[in-house]
Amino acid sequence: MNFDLSLFLTFPIAAATETAAEESTFVLAGVLLSLVAVYAASKIGGELCARINLPPVLGELVGGVIIGISALHLLVFPASGAAAGDSLIIRIMEATANLSPEAAQSVFATQSEVISLLAELGVIILLFEIGLESDLAELIRVGPQAAVVATVGVVAPFAAGTAGLIFLFHIAPIPAIFAGAALTATSIGITAKVLAEIGQLSSTEGQIIIGAAVLDDILGIIVLAVVASLSKTGEIEITNVIYLIISAAVFLVGAILLGRLISPLWVGLVNSMKTRGKLLLTALCFAFILAYIAAVIHLEAILGAFAAGLILAETDKRRELEEQVVPVADIFVPLFFVCVGAKTDLSVLNPAIPSNREGLIIALFLIGVAIVGKVITGFTLWQPGLKKLAVGVGMIPRGEVGLVFAGVGSASGALSESTNAAIIMMVIFTTFLAPPLLRVVFKEPATAVESASSPD
Amino acid sequence: MNFDLSLFLTFPIAAATETAAEESTFVLAGVLLSLVAVYAASKIGGELCARINLPPVLGELVGGVIIGISALHLLVFPASGAAAGDSLIIRIMEATANLSPEAAQSVFATQSEVISLLAELGVIILLFEIGLESDLAELIRVGPQAAVVATVGVVAPFAAGTAGLIFLFHIAPIPAIFAGAALTATSIGITAKVLAEIGQLSSTEGQIIIGAAVLDDILGIIVLAVVASLSKTGEIEITNVIYLIISAAVFLVGAILLGRLISPLWVGLVNSMKTRGKLLLTALCFAFILAYIAAVIHLEAILGAFAAGLILAETDKRRELEEQVVPVADIFVPLFFVCVGAKTDLSVLNPAIPSNREGLIIALFLIGVAIVGKVITGFTLWQPGLKKLAVGVGMIPRGEVGLVFAGVGSASGALSESTNAAIIMMVIFTTFLAPPLLRVVFKEPATAVESASSPD
Numbered sequence: 001m002n003f004d005l006s007l008f009l010t011f012p013i014a015a016a017t018e019t020a021a022e023e024s025t026f027v028l029a030g031v032l033l034s035l036v037a038v039y040a041a042s043k044i045g046g047e048l049c050a051r052i053n054l055p056p057v058l059g060e061l062v063g064g065v066i067i068g069i070s071a072l073h074l075l076v077f078p079a080s081g082a083a084a085g086d087s088l089i090i091r092i093m094e095a096t097a098n099l100s101p102e103a104a105q106s107v108f109a110t111q112s113e114v115i116s117l118l119a120e121l122g123v124i125i126l127l128f129e130i131g132l133e134s135d136l137a138e139l140i141r142v143g144p145q146a147a148v149v150a151t152v153g154v155v156a157p158f159a160a161g162t163a164g165l166i167f168l169f170h171i172a173p174i175p176a177i178f179a180g181a182a183l184t185a186t187s188i189g190i191t192a193k194v195l196a197e198i199g200q201l202s203s204t205e206g207q208i209i210i211g212a213a214v215l216d217d218i219l220g221i222i223v224l225a226v227v228a229s230l231s232k233t234g235e236i237e238i239t240n241v242i243y244l245i246i247s248a249a250v251f252l253v254g255a256i257l258l259g260r261l262i263s264p265l266w267v268g269l270v271n272s273m274k275t276r277g278k279l280l281l282t283a284l285c286f287a288f289i290l291a292y293i294a295a296v297i298h299l300e301a302i303l304g305a306f307a308a309g310l311i312l313a314e315t316d317k318r319r320e321l322e323e324q325v326v327p328v329a330d331i332f333v334p335l336f337f338v339c340v341g342a343k344t345d346l347s348v349l350n351p352a353i354p355s356n357r358e359g360l361i362i363a364l365f366l367i368g369v370a371i372v373g374k375v376i377t378g379f380t381l382w383q384p385g386l387k388k389l390a391v392g393v394g395m396i397p398r399g400e401v402g403l404v405f406a407g408v409g410s411a412s413g414a415l416s417e418s419t420n421a422a423i424i425m426m427v428i429f430t431t432f433l434a435p436p437l438l439r440v441v442f443k444e445p446a447t448a449v450e451s452a453s454s455p456d
Numbered sequence: 457m458n459f460d461l462s463l464f465l466t467f468p469i470a471a472a473t474e475t476a477a478e479e480s481t482f483v484l485a486g487v488l489l490s491l492v493a494v495y496a497a498s499k500i501g502g503e504l505c506a507r508i509n510l511p512p513v514l515g516e517l518v519g520g521v522i523i524g525i526s527a528l529h530l531l532v533f534p535a536s537g538a539a540a541g542d543s544l545i546i547r548i549m550e551a552t553a554n555l556s557p558e559a560a561q562s563v564f565a566t567q568s569e570v571i572s573l574l575a576e577l578g579v580i581i582l583l584f585e586i587g588l589e590s591d592l593a594e595l596i597r598v599g600p601q602a603a604v605v606a607t608v609g610v611v612a613p614f615a616a617g618t619a620g621l622i623f624l625f626h627i628a629p630i631p632a633i634f635a636g637a638a639l640t641a642t643s644i645g646i647t648a649k650v651l652a653e654i655g656q657l658s659s660t661e662g663q664i665i666i667g668a669a670v671l672d673d674i675l676g677i678i679v680l681a682v683v684a685s686l687s688k689t690g691e692i693e694i695t696n697v698i699y700l701i702i703s704a705a706v707f708l709v710g711a712i713l714l715g716r717l718i719s720p721l722w723v724g725l726v727n728s729m730k731t732r733g734k735l736l737l738t739a740l741c742f743a744f745i746l747a748y749i750a751a752v753i754h755l756e757a758i759l760g761a762f763a764a765g766l767i768l769a770e771t772d773k774r775r776e777l778e779e780q781v782v783p784v785a786d787i788f789v790p791l792f793f794v795c796v797g798a799k800t801d802l803s804v805l806n807p808a809i810p811s812n813r814e815g816l817i818i819a820l821f822l823i824g825v826a827i828v829g830k831v832i833t834g835f836t837l838w839q840p841g842l843k844k845l846a847v848g849v850g851m852i853p854r855g856e857v858g859l860v861f862a863g864v865g866s867a868s869g870a871l872s873e874s875t876n877a878a879i880i881m882m883v884i885f886t887t888f889l890a891p892p893l894l895r896v897v898f899k900e901p902a903t904a905v906e907s908a909s910s911p912d
Binding site: 028031032039042043047050051096097114117120273274275280284289295296324325327330331334 | 480481483491496498499502503506507512549552553566569572573576577580729730732733734737740744745757780783784786787790
């Protein structure tokens with residue numbers, strides 16, 4: 001009984017439909033498989049971490065590394081140079097669904113675009129949720145402390161990193177400045193997610209970290225603009241810097257003032273509506289509009305989503321909206337963390353590659369500066385009784401923002417391969433170190449895992 | 457004080473980052489604007505319909521028509537021949553975000569792919585939700601009646617339509633058969649959504665309609681395969697037909713039997729998990745895997761999602777899962793209905809085009825057959841006390857399935873322009889007529905609008 005399965009799978013009905021329709025079926029199939037891979041990686045990683053008392057988000061990142069470019073190749077992206085044949089999901093479809101090698105490249109490209117975009121929507125929805133769970137009055141109250149934390153956390157690692165690379169490692173000023181700049185950014189997504197998981201998001205320390213991370217994101221954009229123009233023209237375009245500072249300030253203050261005017265109208269609108277999804281869809285429209293505005297004025301979309309969350313948190317619909325956002329965040333947010341992990345190329349740690357060996361000693365220096373430069377920010381707090389170490393540790397993860405610096409520096413030709421590898425090692429190390437460390441410094445009891453995962 | 461805004465908007469920081477990164481920002485921005493347009497159209501349309509006592513889903517369809525190819529051009533797709541310059545969203549980004557005309561085409565293509573794919577996920581999640589709200593035992597009980605309804609609803613319009621076109625309109629057999637085939641399919645999405653809105657999904661009539669619509673979907677795939685091979689080779693590939701019937705039967709029966717074995721394991725797994733989203737993500741993984749299998753064996757992905765919902769509805773997690781699926785469905789499902797509306801090209805109704813005038817009289821005939829051929833199916837029910845008219849009316853909407861027939865027929869060259877236009881008119885008319893009619897025949901009281909939209 002030699003039963004040939006391929007006879008069934010190569011069934012000619014596909015030939016009857018148009019190629020475009022067939023290709024869109026494959027894209028859908030590829031996206032469905034990718035989502036299954038992402039969700040499986042996030043839940044397996046998250047559950048394992050929860051069991052050994054580490055933050056689940058670390059498990060999602062590691063789960064992403066395992067299914068990504070560094071290991072299983074289930075989730076790879078054309079941006080990292082992967083071709084269709086490198087994707088295990090494409091190969092599964094070639095084997096089970098008779099996807100032709102000719103169509104594979106275009107299906108792979110489209111499917112990757114869709115997953116990347118869902119991951120971007122994931123971090124937008126995460127920041128919207130973080131905004132909803134934040135307290136604007138508390139943020140304003142801790143604003144001055146957060147501003148000092150953010151400023152010190154940009155200046156200290158930048159100055160120490162750049163000076164160290166120039167004087168200790170004799171690296172030219174431009175690449176040294178790039179590497180120094182990569183030390184400045186804080187990944188608000190990773191920090192905020194860990195804070196939410198350990199139930200510390202609304203603590204004073206949590207709100208200082210969130211406030212500082214938001215300011216850091218804006219400072220990071222400014223630093224990137226400065227460094228990029230410096231490496232291109234050799235001088236700083238001061239008008240750009242002023243433009244960015246003004247637009248960031250106008251956007252954040254304007255959004256919050258305007259939002260306070262609009263939010264009562266929104267509550268009235270929702271109360272007068274009758275159909276399903278009225279609360280969630282109108283809130284998401286508001287968040288997406290602010291995210292769009294933030295993106296087009298060269299800030300980041302996540303800042304707009306965060307501002308929208310902050311504004312709607314002021315209304316009496318907050319609790320109800322939070323409840324409805326939870327399942328939406330549950331399906332979108334893991335895409336972000338798993339994709340960050342999947343795009344992390346651990347080959348940079350391979351000692352067989354010469355530039356990695358050279359990079360390793362620079363990396364150790366950068367990691368030291370990255371940690372110390374952020375941890376000291378906690379000791380600038382003047383309000384008594386705060387966990388200074390916790391605030392400093394909360395600023396450590398560089399995440400995807402640091403990789404943007406490495407990417408821009410690398411593309412501009414300013415960075416040598418070994419310095420580039422060193423920056424990536426620093427980003428990986430700080431990103432994966434921060435979640436467990438944050439948990440230790442907040443000294444939270446083991447039972448908090450359950451309460452942080454209450455909604456199920 | 458002549459303040460030049462474009463100075464700010466053409467800010468050169470974009471030049472510093474890579475083109476790919478910039479393009480992905482525009483794609484994200486375009487997707488965010490598209491989502492805002494879709495949600496606004498779905499809520500405005502839905503609310504207006506709810507107020508004049510029509511099903512909200514009709515408002516979502518009409519909202520889609522208004523923002524789509526037929527009117528505002530906010531949401532247009534390359535598949536319909538639209539270029540980047542035809543998209544109002546692309547033009548908004550060119551005006552507000554300095555999107556260059558060169559980049560616009562690729563941003564438009566990618567953004568359209570993402571929105572189309574989200575719409576496909578929308579109908580998958582809708583069918584998963586419908587499956588969750590259905591009752592497998594009841595479906596099996598009404599199965600024989602549903603099978604008769606489905607069979608009569610395929611045979612009667614096909615035979616009457618094809619014969620009428622050949623003998624009354626003297627159309628050649630192949631295009632007549634194509635048009636007849638386009639009369640057979642039922643849009644399960646539209647019917648199920650209306651049934652859910654009027655609270656009739658779990659009534660006996662509702663379950664007969666759902667069961668018959670699922671069988672109709674399978675019969676439609678078989679009819680399409682037959683007609684397509686007939687138009688290509690002039691003969692019916694009987695092995696294909698047998699393959700499709702066997703694979704559909706094996707899939708549905710196999711999924712349900714295997715599902716009954718797996719679902720207790722799933723409940724045990726979820727109970728042992730600790731992290732957020734455990735219920736929803738594991739359930740969606742299951743649904744997406746079945747959807748993938750259904751898609752690659754040339755059934756439809758929605759059938760897999762429906763089967764997954766049916767299986768999980770048998771567990772004691774049903775209620776909890778339903779609650780968490782509601783917000784997810786709220787954000788995905790409107791994309792499907794609004795996109796169906798947006799892709800509906802009303803220019804086919806323009807009497808200034810000669811083939812439309814020719815098509816109109818054929819369309820009137822097809823509409824008559826489409827309605828009568830489905831309404832009579834209700835009168836095949838033998839269980840006493842059922843609303844026969846309601847079941848027949850529930851089978852009327854052809855929706856996107858009918859358009860697939862028109863598309864395949866048109867691409868194969870078998871259909872003349874006037875016959876093609878007539879089929880599209882028939883699809884539009886039955887799709888938009890069914891929701892209000894269904895409401896009338898179920899004679900539901902006006903207060904049911906509120907209860908059908910309870911979760912907010």
